Amino acid sequence: MTVTLSAKPPKGLFIRTYGCQMNVYDSERIRDVLKPLGYAPVESPDAADLVVVNTCHIREKATEKVYSELGQLKRLKEASGGRMTIAVAGCVAQAEGEELIRRQPAVDLVLGPQAYHKLPEMIARASRAIGDRLETEFDTIEKFDALPKTREADGPTAFVSVQEGCDKFCTFCVVPYTRGAEISRRVDDIVAEVRSLAVQGVREITLLGQNVNAFHGAAPAIEGQGVWSLGQLCRHISKVGGIERIRYTTSHPRDMDDDLIAAHGDTPALMPFLHLPVQSGSDRILKAMNRGHTADAYRDIIARVRKARPDIAVASDFIVGFPGETDADFEATMQLVRDTGFAIAYSFKYSSRPGTPAAEMHGHVPEAVKDQRLQALQALLREQQSAFNAAQIGRTLPVLVTGKGRNPGQAHGRSPYLQAVHFDGPDHLTGQIVDVKIRAASLNSLTGELVSLREAAL
Incomplete structure (x- = not known):
């Protein structure tokens, strides 16, 4: 008699990701770590055996969203008869681990951003009701060593973490306290991960780090001892x-x-796009922020980058309403924006984070003033972004096709400047770099037409 053993059905895994691109990468690696345990992604939390909420602690609203999400998951867990396991990962877990467990008892596991490689062990301990539910050690090197060296690609683009942590201690920022000190991966390990992704059809790699250009990783073994820079x-x-x-x-x-x-000038594969946060155009505020640079130093960097790569697009981040910011300080920020010209920028009102030096500073700016300044800054930034996008009309840009567009027969891709590009084209172009002539532009995307299928296939 032959006995056929049926494979166990996969366990459902749902990951909700908040915050930065590093968190997106971490969520992908959490999925990789859990795959050998039989977990497979599902589309919604109500179909999951394990829900991981990967959190961001940069702004107060992001943190409150986490607690709101946990309240909803508690109800789903109760409806499942307790079958669902809830894990909270990331920076809120690092900063508020014990408070999370106290405030939301439905949470089973809490792990910081440097500990998610320990998730399988934590799940095993939880199933036997032994051990601590909280893991927030700063074991960055151990984490990198423990992660699988190969990954499952999800399309023609991929993130690769090369550096974590921050030693800058900007007075408004929690990252040094939630991610730990700056540390870089070995070049050989990074390249092994990149090669595994390339074999699967990945064409574009985004190197990630809290301060990615602080990268100083151990040189390849064939080069001997020493460290390499990001360049x-x-x-x-x-x-x-x-x-x-x-x-x-x-x-x-x-x-x-x-x-x-x-x-940027001698490596054609390095895209002509630089995201370099400045935060303020006022030297007085930059000093209060402990940024370690002046507005003119920032202008000089941009000038040198543009000399090396004249077609480069520049992006930045801004905070308005930092404690002590005057009308003159804000005007200095507006002038820096006018002087520089940004392809895209991200701007936010200052949000006080407990435990940071800025939270204890005097001269907090009223919310109404913050709102007014943010609206003025965003109007100027939108004007620049619209102008940059409009300048692409009539140009033929190489576009990496990333998938289907919203409409039937439409393809979607990225320009070298990270703009979304839509055009009519067949499905099989995904993963190819094709020439698209830009016909129209909006604030957030470009629309064009494929130059030709024959040329696209070359």
């Missing part, structure tokens, strides 16, 4: 077969060294 790493990755495009984010002006600027 050296970008040049090395550009030689990996199949990788056509390289980006990096997020960078800091203090780490924008000459070699990285030169790489």
Whole structure:
């Protein structure tokens, strides 16, 4: 008699991700870590055996969203008869681990951003009702060593973490307290991950770090001892077969060294797009923020990058209403924006985060004034973004096709400047870089037409 053993059905995994691109990457690696345990992604939390909420602690609203989400998950867990396991990961878990468990007892596991490689062990302990539910140690190197060296690609673009943590201690920011000190991965490990993604059809890599241009990773074994800078790493990755495009984010002006600027000019695969947060145009406020650079130093960096790569698009971040910010300080920020010209920028009202030096500063700006300043800044930034996009009309841009567009027969892709591009084209173009002539532009995207299928296939 032959006995046929049926495979166990996969356990449902649902991951909700808040915050930055690093969190998106971390969520992908959480999925990789849990795959050997039989977990497979599901579309909604009510179909999940395990729900992971990967959190962001940068702004107060992001944190409150987490608690709201946990309240909804508690009800789903009760409806499942307790079958569902709820884990909270990321920066809120790191900063408020014990408070999370106290405030929401339905949470089973809490783990910081440097501990998610321990999730399988934590799940095993929880199933036996032994051990601690909280894991918030700063084991960055251990985490990198424990992660699978290969990953499952999800389309023609991918994030790759190369650096974590922050030593800058900007007075408004919680990242040094939730992500730990700056640390870089070994070049060999990064390249092994990139090669595994290239084999699966990934064409564009975005290198990630809290201060990615602070990268100083151990050089490849064939090079002997020493460390490499981000510029050296970008040049090395550009030689990996199949990788056509390289980006990096997020960078800091203090780490924008000459070699990285030169790489923008001598490495064609390094895309002509630089996200370099400045936060303010006022030297007085920059000093209060402990940014370690002046507004003119930022202007000089941008000028040198544009000299190396004249077609580069520049993006930035701004905070308005920092404690003590006057009308003159805000006007200095507006002037820096006028002087620089941004392709895109992200701007926010200052949000006080407990435990940061800025939270204890005097001169907090009234909310109404913050609102007024933010609206004025965003209007100027929208004007610049619209002008940059409109300047692409009539140009033929190489577009990496990332998938289907919203409408039937439409394709979607990215320009070298990270703009969304829509055009009519067949499904099989996904993963190819094609020439698209831009016919129209809006604030957030471009529309064009494929130059020709024959040329696209070359």
